[in-house]
Amino acid sequence: MSILLEAKEVSKMFGGLKAVSNFDMTINKGELIGLIGPNGAGKTTAFNLFTGVYQPTTGVINFAGKSLKGMKPSQITQRGIARTFQNIRLFSELSVLDNVKIAYHTHLKYNLAEAVLRVGRYMKEEKRIEEAGRELLKIFKLEDKADEIAKNLPYGAQRRLEIARALATRPQLLLLDEPAAGMNPQETNELMDMIRWIRKEFALSILLIEHDMSLVMGICERIYVLEYGSIIAHGLPEEIKKNPEVIRAYLGGEA
Amino acid sequence: MNSLRKLDAKAIIISLIGFAILQGLLTADILDNFWELNMILICINIILAVSLNLINGYTGQLSLGHAGFMAVGAYTGAVLTVNFHTPFLISIIISFVTAAILGAMIGLPTIRLSGDYLAIATLGLGEIIRIVIMNVNYVGGAAGFMGIPKYTTFAWAFFVMLFVVFFIKNYVNSSFGRACIAIRENEIAAETMGVNTTKYKVLAFMVGAGFAGVAGCLFGHTFYIVHPSSFTFLASFNYVIMIVMGGLGSITGSIAGAFILTTVSALLSAWPELRMIIYAVILILLMFYRPQGLFGNIELTSLPIFKRFKGGK
Amino acid sequence: MGIMDQFFQQLINGISLGSIYALIALGYTMVYGIMKLINFAHGDIYMVGGYVGFFCITIMHLPVLPALVISMVLTGLLGILIERIAYRPLRSAPRLSVLITAIGVSFFLEYTMMYFVTPQPRTFPHILSDVAYHIGPFVVNNQQIMIFAITIILMALLTYIVQFTKTGKAMRAVSFDTEAAQLMGINANRIISFTFGIGSALAAAAGVLVGIYYNSIDPLMGIMPGLKAFVAAVLGGIGILPGAAAGGIILGIVEALVSGFISSTFRDAAAFAILILVLLFKPTGLLGKNTNEKV
Numbered sequence: 045m046s047i048l049l050e051a052k053e054v055s056k057m058f059g060g061l062k063a064v065s066n067f068d069m070t071i072n073k074g075e076l077i078g079l080i081g082p083n084g085a086g087k088t089t090a091f092n093l094f095t096g097v098y099q100p101t102t103g104v105i106n107f108a109g110k111s112l113k114g115m116k117p118s119q120i121t122q123r124g125i126a127r128t129f130q131n132i133r134l135f136s137e138l139s140v141l142d143n144v145k146i147a148y149h150t151h152l153k154y155n156l157a158e159a160v161l162r163v164g165r166y167m168k169e170e171k172r173i174e175e176a177g178r179e180l181l182k183i184f185k186l187e188d189k190a191d192e193i194a195k196n197l198p199y200g201a202q203r204r205l206e207i208a209r210a211l212a213t214r215p216q217l218l219l220l221d222e223p224a225a226g227m228n229p230q231e232t233n234e235l236m237d238m239i240r241w242i243r244k245e246f247a248l249s250i251l252l253i254e255h256d257m258s259l260v261m262g263i264c265e266r267i268y269v270l271e272y273g274s275i276i277a278h279g280l281p282e283e284i285k286k287n288p289e290v291i292r293a294y295l296g297g298e299a
Numbered sequence: 300m301n302s303l304r305k306l307d308a309k310a311i312i313i314s315l316i317g318f319a320i321l322q323g324l325l326t327a328d329i330l331d332n333f334w335e336l337n338m339i340l341i342c343i344n345i346i347l348a349v350s351l352n353l354i355n356g357y358t359g360q361l362s363l364g365h366a367g368f369m370a371v372g373a374y375t376g377a378v379l380t381v382n383f384h385t386p387f388l389i390s391i392i393i394s395f396v397t398a399a400i401l402g403a404m405i406g407l408p409t410i411r412l413s414g415d416y417l418a419i420a421t422l423g424l425g426e427i428i429r430i431v432i433m434n435v436n437y438v439g440g441a442a443g444f445m446g447i448p449k450y451t452t453f454a455w456a457f458f459v460m461l462f463v464v465f466f467i468k469n470y471v472n473s474s475f476g477r478a479c480i481a482i483r484e485n486e487i488a489a490e491t492m493g494v495n496t497t498k499y500k501v502l503a504f505m506v507g508a509g510f511a512g513v514a515g516c517l518f519g520h521t522f523y524i525v526h527p528s529s530f531t532f533l534a535s536f537n538y539v540i541m542i543v544m545g546g547l548g549s550i551t552g553s554i555a556g557a558f559i560l561t562t563v564s565a566l567l568s569a570w571p572e573l574r575m576i577i578y579a580v581i582l583i584l585l586m587f588y589r590p591q592g593l594f595g596n597i598e599l600t601s602l603p604i605f606k607r608f609k610g611g612k
Numbered sequence: 613m614g615i616m617d618q619f620f621q622q623l624i625n626g627i628s629l630g631s632i633y634a635l636i637a638l639g640y641t642m643v644y645g646i647m648k649l650i651n652f653a654h655g656d657i658y659m660v661g662g663y664v665g666f667f668c669i670t671i672m673h674l675p676v677l678p679a680l681v682i683s684m685v686l687t688g689l690l691g692i693l694i695e696r697i698a699y700r701p702l703r704s705a706p707r708l709s710v711l712i713t714a715i716g717v718s719f720f721l722e723y724t725m726m727y728f729v730t731p732q733p734r735t736f737p738h739i740l741s742d743v744a745y746h747i748g749p750f751v752v753n754n755q756q757i758m759i760f761a762i763t764i765i766l767m768a769l770l771t772y773i774v775q776f777t778k779t780g781k782a783m784r785a786v787s788f789d790t791e792a793a794q795l796m797g798i799n800a801n802r803i804i805s806f807t808f809g810i811g812s813a814l815a816a817a818a819g820v821l822v823g824i825y826y827n828s829i830d831p832l833m834g835i836m837p838g839l840k841a842f843v844a845a846v847l848g849g850i851g852i853l854p855g856a857a858a859g860g861i862i863l864g865i866v867e868a869l870v871s872g873f874i875s876s877t878f879r880d881a882a883a884f885a886i887l888i889l890v891l892l893f894k895p896t897g898l899l900g901k902n903t904n905e906k907v
Contacts, residue, residue: 146494
């Protein structure tokens, strides 16, 4: 298997506070990996480092063989990392379809003059992403809500739309930040199936943060456990379940 | 999708008919000089409002310095026409370029500011532009630049306005405009979707500022004189008020706002103090009862009456 | 006059002007702190204060201090009234709507005043005879001393109110987190009214002092100082009271030095240039703390 993302001894300081330290992680092509840990362990910070929202204080992050150092989030998205947010960040006043259309941004091939003059290429490209967008919404059972305003969608549908939108950027690696938060068990089950399916269908690697252990243990092939900004364990789900360090971190007290 | 272009064609034809009628009334002297002047002003203000709407309404970056860019265009145009005898169209184009460059220069450093801080920074920069102009003797200093030929006719103002409206309309309905709207809605999400937020903010500032420069150039060639006092932050407020009145994020709204405010102010020009009191009261009441503006973010062309033009997808 | 003498003279002039800015900036910063509103009408409140003082002195023949107090009380009430009528209905409206309303209120005050008193500037009566005192290298006249004294007294009073009274604590609480303050049983509307009252009274004092200092008032006199005071508030760190005071004084000094040593036409540009520099390098102001958006 070839390595897609590699983080080596990454740390991030906020003032004097160490949010993440000595963080190592490898994600191979096609893998589905879980990142778990107590609240405030630095999981979302890791996502922010991978997507360029933050720059690491020390260490390197390589993606598809190239360093991500100094890149803006938009450049990293163009490289092929997409994400969702823990606190949903949709374009809430826009329609569902427009949310997805924006995500096709980097794949549109017309320039300013062509857009303003509405030449054939503009027309063709707009038509193409409109169709692609509707196609994508169909996968996420949102096709009949395409013209609704995003903020009016039920919570679960908003989470699905966020994933659809992330996929529209055509990533190689998809980062999901608590995709099942706020979902009921049935929705969570559907979500698990969907995550498995999109990984296969879109030939993706997926890294997900999740508190729902049944989901993490159910679908992840490998799991990293983060506590106080450091990886305290990583391995197969069964290994993680039995790891005394992990049990201590989650249940408190001495193992 | 081709119906989009058909819709454009229809809108242009309607505009041309409208222009022919108004120009006819002017030629036949049914509308006098006072109204010709105000029709020109309406066109200029529409350009200012629509271009400002790209920055404030679509990109969500509250700018209170639009009059500064207008000043740059007005003075550039005046200098070119008077001192270099360039044809009017060239003056207009160079006014666009100069104001756009300044827009980029101002946009780049200030763009990382947000909300109120950006608003107050652009206000300050607009004032700085004006004060600097006031201190340059080459352009007449505080006395203003005089002796500019009156090149701006209703036809010039109208067709430039039509061009700008179509430019901005097509801009916001493309991936460029979607990038702007994404920035307005959620900057972090926009960046994560691959939108280079800095690039699109600066671009919006450039295009908006450039067209403000064009409006300034037309303005300068309307009154024989450009004077720094025409470009204070109060003028910038005026353009913000136009777009808020019409509805941020609606081009139709900006046009309506510019039209209504310019007309009302022309009608009440005999009573300057009363005019401003009425203006203030209307503004406050509007914010109470219709804070989203007259049109919200709705365009005339999406109203049911226009739907039948659209046809199938 | 030697260059050092001139420097000291401009310094004194700057502190006088700065005191005026500081008094206006305090109201700006308090209102911003509590409502996140750039109250563009604040400069016009200062103008109204100047006129009330003017009429007290010319028509009612009152001495300076009673005129000052009456102006502060009446203008303070006007501030409360404006908040009640124009801003309170918009409490949950988008920020831009409130901003536009503030611009509307500003125009309303300016032109209503103009309608009644004409656009002509009024000459403030010369109530204090010019007496200059030489203190070390400084030459200070009695008007400047009065400005310093009144500014210091008012600032001390404000500090006492904000730091040591129950209402002051409530003000700080509402400014920190309006919702939480309401949950603790604080009547936020009452506190906001009070803030407007205090801020407007301070601006009124500045208006009267300016009238005495420059001898002239007009209906549009509030526009520039209002804007400058906002710059002062941003310079010090918006929402921070000592910041507004310091920002006002610094701005006053810089302006005086620029008009004394460069050119008075660049005075206004200097203020805005400071603003831009502050915003670019320390947008939270000299005394402000940095905050980051959580992603």
